[in-house]
Amino acid sequence: MISKDEILHVAALANLKIDANEVDSFVSQLDKIVGMESKLASVDTTGVEPTYNMGDTNSVFREDKGIHTQTREQMLENVPEVEDNLIKVPTIVDKEDDE
Amino acid sequence: MDIKKETIASLHEKLVNKDITAEQLAAQTLDNIKANEKQLNTFITVNDKAIEDAKKVDAEGINGPLAGIPIGIKDNIVTNGIKTTAASKILYNFMPVYSATVMEKLAAAGAIDAGKTNLDEFAMGSSTETSFYGTSVNPWDFSRVPGGSSGGSAAAVAAGEVVAALGTDTGGSIRQPAAFNGIFGIKPTYGRVSRWGVIAFASSLDQVGVMSKRVEDSATVLSVIAGHDAHDSTSSEKEVPDYRANLSKDMHGVKIAVPKEFWHEGTHPDVLDNVNKALDAYKKMGATVEEVSLPTLKHAVEVYYVLASSEASSNLQRYDGVRYGYRAKDVKNIKDLFVNSRSEGFGDEVKRRIMLGTFALSAGAYDAYFKKAAEVRTIFINEMNDVLKDYDLIMGPSTTTPAFKIGEKVDDPLAMYMNDILTIPANLAGLPAASVPAGLADGLPVGLQIIGKPFAEQSVFNAAYALQEENKFYEQIPTALKGED
Numbered sequence: 001m002i003s004k005d006e007i008l009h010v011a012a013l014a015n016l017k018i019d020a021n022e023v024d025s026f027v028s029q030l031d032k033i034v035g036m037e038s039k040l041a042s043v044d045t046t047g048v049e050p051t052y053n054m055g056d057t058n059s060v061f062r063e064d065k066g067i068h069t070q071t072r073e074q075m076l077e078n079v080p081e082v083e084d085n086l087i088k089v090p091t092i093v094d095k096e097d098d099e
Numbered sequence: 100m101d102i103k104k105e106t107i108a109s110l111h112e113k114l115v116n117k118d119i120t121a122e123q124l125a126a127q128t129l130d131n132i133k134a135n136e137k138q139l140n141t142f143i144t145v146n147d148k149a150i151e152d153a154k155k156v157d158a159e160g161i162n163g164p165l166a167g168i169p170i171g172i173k174d175n176i177v178t179n180g181i182k183t184t185a186a187s188k189i190l191y192n193f194m195p196v197y198s199a200t201v202m203e204k205l206a207a208a209g210a211i212d213a214g215k216t217n218l219d220e221f222a223m224g225s226s227t228e229t230s231f232y233g234t235s236v237n238p239w240d241f242s243r244v245p246g247g248s249s250g251g252s253a254a255a256v257a258a259g260e261v262v263a264a265l266g267t268d269t270g271g272s273i274r275q276p277a278a279f280n281g282i283f284g285i286k287p288t289y290g291r292v293s294r295w296g297v298i299a300f301a302s303s304l305d306q307v308g309v310m311s312k313r314v315e316d317s318a319t320v321l322s323v324i325a326g327h328d329a330h331d332s333t334s335s336e337k338e339v340p341d342y343r344a345n346l347s348k349d350m351h352g353v354k355i356a357v358p359k360e361f362w363h364e365g366t367h368p369d370v371l372d373n374v375n376k377a378l379d380a381y382k383k384m385g386a387t388v389e390e391v392s393l394p395t396l397k398h399a400v401e402v403y404y405v406l407a408s409s410e411a412s413s414n415l416q417r418y419d420g421v422r423y424g425y426r427a428k429d430v431k432n433i434k435d436l437f438v439n440s441r442s443e444g445f446g447d448e449v450k451r452r453i454m455l456g457t458f459a460l461s462a463g464a465y466d467a468y469f470k471k472a473a474e475v476r477t478i479f480i481n482e483m484n485d486v487l488k489d490y491d492l493i494m495g496p497s498t499t500t501p502a503f504k505i506g507e508k509v510d511d512p513l514a515m516y517m518n519d520i521l522t523i524p525a526n527l528a529g530l531p532a533a534s535v536p537a538g539l540a541d542g543l544p545v546g547l548q549i550i551g552k553p554f555a556e557q558s559v560f561n562a563a564y565a566l567q568e569e570n571k572f573y574e575q576i577p578t579a580l581k582g583e584d
Contacts (some may be wrong), residue, residue: 007454014412014457015419015434016450017442026451032513033455037401040471043478050473051480054289054529055301062329074196078423089153091419091432 002031102131103259103576107168107316114161121167125153126212130167132214132260139253140235141245143174144182147216157208164319164343166209171255174215175222175298176307181212183296186230187220189418189425189444199296200331201265201307202323208323213261216356217251218447221415222272222300224248225518228509229448236505238577239543243502246276250312254338255282256310257577263311263320269300270403271497271522272504273308273533278497278546281536281572283563284310285317288554289529290335292321293328301410304403304526314535318342321556337554344430345557348565351385353558354490360396361431361495361521369540374496375539377547380569381494381562388494391486393455395479396524402479403523404516405459405472411449412456420442451512475529483528487552491560496521497534497546521548531556535563536572544572 007027011018018026072085081088100119102110113119132145148150149169156167172178175185177195179202184190202212219229229248235251237243238258245254249266253276256264268271268286277284286308294305296575307324325339357378362371378388420426420440427439445453459468459473486493498521508515525532530553536545547566551559567573 003457006458010454010458010461011450013461014564015416015437015441015452016445016453017438018450026454029451030454030458033404033451033516034458036513036516037405037455037468037472040398040401040405040475043395043465043471043475044396045471045474045478048474048477050470050478052303052473053333055335060332062335069567070196077196078193079424080420080423088434089419089433090430092431 002027002034100126101259102128102262105262106313107164107262107319108170111161111164114167121153121161121321121459122150124167125149125169128261130211135258138236139254139258140213140233141216141251141258141260142171143184143186143217143232145249146212147445148180149211149213152211156211159209161179161209163208165323167211169211169213169261170205170320171216171252171261172202173218173249173252173264173266175218175267176201176265177296177298178212178215181215183215183298184231185217185221186451187230187445189440190232191425193424197296200293200328202296204324210366215407216249216255216264219248219250220449221298221411222248222267223267223411223448223452225271225275225515226509227251228505229446231446234505237502239281240502242504243543246278246279246435246502248272248533250276252286252310252502253277253282256280256282258580263309263316265307265324266305266310267297267524269407270519270526271303273310274497274522274532274548275518275545277310277420277534278544281575281577282310282312282545283314283317283535283567284308285321285533285556285559286326286531287526287556288531289335290302291325291531291556293326293331293334295328297331297337299414301407302414303410304407314560315343315346318346318560319532325369328570329345336556340557342557346564348568350381350562351499353386353562355381355386355388355494356391356486356490356493357388357495358393358396358486358493359390359527360393363520365517366496366499367501367540368583370496370498370500370545373538373540373545374547377566378494380566384565389490389546391490393482393486393524395475396481396520398475399479399523399527401521402472402475402518402527403519404455405468406476408452408456409459409469410456412453412460415449415453420444429451432470448512450461479524480528483524483530491552491558495548497548501540501543501545525550531559531561533563535566536570537566538570538572542578560582
């Protein structure tokens, strides 16, 4: 069983906020899915190497040379708030945290 | 001209003979799409620049089989100057400043981007119902889903809006909608096509592929988009064959393996009936069909949902409201900006997957879920490869049922996930796999799945082509569209 506290903890780790009226349905759905995934425990994997990556190439080397991609203007085109060619964001350190 | 009845080759001939210009073809395509949109909702964004692009092709001349051919592009493939949303609110205003490698290759071949097709949000889903822009519908029955996640691409092809479309396939997202819409769709070998500029879902599983009514049209497009790309270190340096030129329907001596676990109890009898008929057809063509076993298949869905969700939770960390996309209003600090932008920008299914993945990767769960799933994946890959040592192809149904009703499974994520059991194997093992129409069950299309050896796309195309030439399914007009002709 996966508890409500665990779900809220996982949501916090993922920078997600779950509305109070939706928590119960998330808990019951995720509990069912994790329950399904738990059946993996029944497979004997002693001595088996995990497969984390695919593809037939292991290491790729290239010359250490800069290449032209986008301009600063292009890079800033999609930024929601720009000031003086910089990305504007709200306070990074809260005043209360300093005190 | 009725595009529904055309192929890439027949359109090419008309363009070369100047029966039609690329500009006229693009204009007619956009008109068709716009006329159908209210009913089908296959496109998120129609490319209004398509006519301009087509004029350039007319000026340069019809050089090559794709010159002037309009193609639908799944909206998780980035397109310079054309809005790309991944069907998510979090990218509702995202205007890429570069194009995916597959788009550069299509453009160099003179193909016209008709627009961006609908999908499940971030390709997470099997029905297009998780799209922020509303569900697409199935042209065979408007009350049913077109499948997913490449449901918009599949329905657009089935409805004759475009002759071919690009899709992406992480756990069946090309093959399942191809089956539901009565069209052909191929997911190539992992590494065959560059993933540069494809919005990442699960990087060890994602692959770009093609959907079309005719096998030969997908063969033409795949030869254009495949190949090594310096921007994607997992893309293969193997030479790309001319799949179209090498098409052959000769099935003599081809060894087909049929895993008995594909005939599992949840599969609809009418689906099995159509698949059995297709297998009989192959026997008559001179192929051998033998039963094999994939004992670990019963854990494939478990492996997939642990790994795909884990990779997704990592890939989707980049959406934070800072550099692009949706930014939450009225926030006090940067942490609130992250949390509120993500919580307001992502839909429920994406949140579920991110949380599942974050859980599987978290301290205390990592070994039992993420690492364990990666180990079981190895066992499963070995089982698939062992079968392919003795056989040329693995075949079975593409889906357990024909297209289901809109709303039927949307509240039951686990039931939705179990749908993927037959398509997941090819992704876990990185193998090329296609769905080709096998027949109808109660008026709804059924797909035969064909899985090949690594980089043996040609064998997959050939087998699909052999069945296509036998049943000529492409002549059928989707039921719900019949009244409109």
